[in-house]
Amino acid sequence: MTTGSSRDISTPIFAAIFAAIGALVIWDTTTYTDADSYVFPRTIASVMIALSVLLVIQWTLGWHRAGENGETQKPISQSILRRLVLVFAMIAAALLMPLLGFLATGMLTFAVILLAAMYDPWTPYRLIVYPISGAVIVAGFYLLFSKVLKVPLPEGTWPF
Amino acid sequence: MAAVENLLAAMSPLNFLLALGGVIAGTVIGSLPGLTATMAVAVLVPITFSMEPASALILMGAIYTGAIYGGAYSAILLNTPGTPSAIATTFDGYPMAKDGDGDLAVTLACIASVVGGLVGATCLLILAPPLASVALAFGPVEYFWLAIFGLSLIAALSEGNLIKALMGGCLGLLLSAIGVAEVSADIRLTFGSQVLVGGIETVSALIGLYCVPVLIDLVATPDKHLKVSTQSKGVRLREAMEISWRGKFNLVRSSVIGTLVGILPGAGGSIAGLVAYSEARRSSRNQERFGKGAPEGIQATESANNATVGGGFIPTLVLGIPGTPPDAVILGALLVQGVKVGPNLFTSEGSIVYTFIWGLFLATILMLPTGLIIGRYAYRSIIAIPKALLVPTVAFMTLIGTYSIRNSTSDVVIMVILGTLGWILGRFGFSASPIVLGLILGSIAEQGFVQAWTIGAATEDLAGMFFGRPISLAIIAMIVISLFGPSLVRLFTRAISEEKTP
Numbered sequence: 239m240t241t242g243s244s245r246d247i248s249t250p251i252f253a254a255i256f257a258a259i260g261a262l263v264i265w266d267t268t269t270y271t272d273a274d275s276y277v278f279p280r281t282i283a284s285v286m287i288a289l290s291v292l293l294v295i296q297w298t299l300g301w302h303r304a305g306e307n308g309e310t311q312k313p314i315s316q317s318i319l320r321r322l323v324l325v326f327a328m329i330a331a332a333l334l335m336p337l338l339g340f341l342a343t344g345m346l347t348f349a350v351i352l353l354a355a356m357y358d359p360w361t362p363y364r365l366i367v368y369p370i371s372g373a374v375i376v377a378g379f380y381l382l383f384s385k386v387l388k389v390p391l392p393e394g395t396w397p398f
Numbered sequence: 399m400a401a402v403e404n405l406l407a408a409m410s411p412l413n414f415l416l417a418l419g420g421v422i423a424g425t426v427i428g429s430l431p432g433l434t435a436t437m438a439v440a441v442l443v444p445i446t447f448s449m450e451p452a453s454a455l456i457l458m459g460a461i462y463t464g465a466i467y468g469g470a471y472s473a474i475l476l477n478t479p480g481t482p483s484a485i486a487t488t489f490d491g492y493p494m495a496k497d498g499d500g501d502l503a504v505t506l507a508c509i510a511s512v513v514g515g516l517v518g519a520t521c522l523l524i525l526a527p528p529l530a531s532v533a534l535a536f537g538p539v540e541y542f543w544l545a546i547f548g549l550s551l552i553a554a555l556s557e558g559n560l561i562k563a564l565m566g567g568c569l570g571l572l573l574s575a576i577g578v579a580e581v582s583a584d585i586r587l588t589f590g591s592q593v594l595v596g597g598i599e600t601v602s603a604l605i606g607l608y609c610v611p612v613l614i615d616l617v618a619t620p621d622k623h624l625k626v627s628t629q630s631k632g633v634r635l636r637e638a639m640e641i642s643w644r645g646k647f648n649l650v651r652s653s654v655i656g657t658l659v660g661i662l663p664g665a666g667g668s669i670a671g672l673v674a675y676s677e678a679r680r681s682s683r684n685q686e687r688f689g690k691g692a693p694e695g696i697q698a699t700e701s702a703n704n705a706t707v708g709g710g711f712i713p714t715l716v717l718g719i720p721g722t723p724p725d726a727v728i729l730g731a732l733l734v735q736g737v738k739v740g741p742n743l744f745t746s747e748g749s750i751v752y753t754f755i756w757g758l759f760l761a762t763i764l765m766l767p768t769g770l771i772i773g774r775y776a777y778r779s780i781i782a783i784p785k786a787l788l789v790p791t792v793a794f795m796t797l798i799g800t801y802s803i804r805n806s807t808s809d810v811v812i813m814v815i816l817g818t819l820g821w822i823l824g825r826f827g828f829s830a831s832p833i834v835l836g837l838i839l840g841s842i843a844e845q846g847f848v849q850a851w852t853i854g855a856a857t858e859d860l861a862g863m864f865f866g867r868p869i870s871l872a873i874i875a876m877i878v879i880s881l882f883g884p885s886l887v888r889l890f891t892r893a894i895s896e897e898k899t900p
Contacts, residue, residue: 248826256565263572263587272582277851278844279575279586286568293561317618324617324793325818328610331797332810340798347797348790355789357620368787375791379798389802 257290323354339394408756417761424464435465456757470507478609483667483703486675490695504773505638514701515762517653518708542846543873545839550880570836602800610817656702660709667703674702
């Protein structure tokens, strides 16, 4: 057991966030016309708020085992930039798909994430093989989904 | 004699090839995150229209059973369930793979899937009509409690803080409520956003919450994705067989659970896997190993989800009520072919039904060699591919898989955002699994809850509705054991050890 004051401050912050989400849900349910619509989310939101309060009490009294609140997680390393590149590349891919088409977006996204995930030195072999492999993988999946499985992937709005 | 004729008909060269091809196609499709068993069957249904009904059923059954098994590959090797049925496979499969036992985990999953498939098919063969009545005994309130039973697995999954796990479960339940309400059509929790009106698609959320955090961590370090053994151990069939033999009771029990859950319309492989996992953990002597790489967890989930294939066909063929979503697609294909499903099907069209059931046995048995070969190839590919190529490949698969579910870029954005939130929450002790459980079981729980509430209110017997029905009480008892059992056992063990310590 550890005391509340000497531990992470994240637990009460997350408890507050979850309680706020619960309150927001309850507020939203007041606009529903049918009891069938609000009885379930309102019940669950109330339970979530109650659990948030319980979590704060548990944190204050120090009733938890070390490690279970994430204190033993490895610190975020220097590679935060690579993580951000990955997340933003994936979101950008979703936004660019209708514009550039799935194939071009896929190639671009693959290239960006490949660079983010690359730790080994760029040898001539890797310079040739990795981009070709990426192009084959993306094109292969594109053909599988669009031609074999008939998924209507975005074609893009190219002017030419 | 008729049984032998049907068996021989199922073993005809054409049906054999259809079973083999179906299992391979299903396994490959099921292993791709985003492509579910329902999708695998639906995509390949048009091929069956020109076939004999029995052959069509064999092909669809083989695709279905292969897809359910195929979901285990990405669950074990990438921490991303290929199909929702394989959610609980990630709990122990991925930790095993990280420890260098991915090949063993894949083989265990294959054996368990075969056992589950055979038990489900056997029940379909000999117990179909009486078991179909089980489906009719389940009312809304039983579905509600069944969903809550699935949610009670949160206790097992809470690696430390039960309150945080329960909060995650609540968050998942609320996420499942976003969009148009199924019962009353109110638009809920969208806060004016058009993107959210369609709700959060379960499979894309699943991909995000399980796969994106792994990618975020993978990209951040130069470490290898999975621990690689210095010497090749093959498929480790003998070792897997020994473990499977030791866990035979778990396998049979989970298969029976899977069959029974499969019979319940709409419940499906994900609930079957979760309930069987929960039960395996509850009855295990090594409860603390669950979630950290326990083979029993994989055995329970994979046998249960493949048993739903045979189980799901029981109400589909006997009552005309599809037991699982892929069964609904297959039912539609059968109707197109002019096969009238119903209680008389087993007598009026016995040759079709029994040929199909034998075909299902054949497909399930074929899953062993094909599954082992594909599994070995999948494992070797995952460990051989350089990380710089693996990360963008998996990221691209999540993008195309998520998009293809509803042809929606919004789903892709939601998937990435949920995954990122899952990663952040995970760093602060809120694991993704309870959120996923809430999200998956939310709609079943809500429908059951609201319908039972309405009936109870109309009959002025709410308490009786929720707590007065025998099946409900049995499920409630299992929930209580599942939720508080682990804590009670821990307290009991601690008390005994303190007593022994002078």
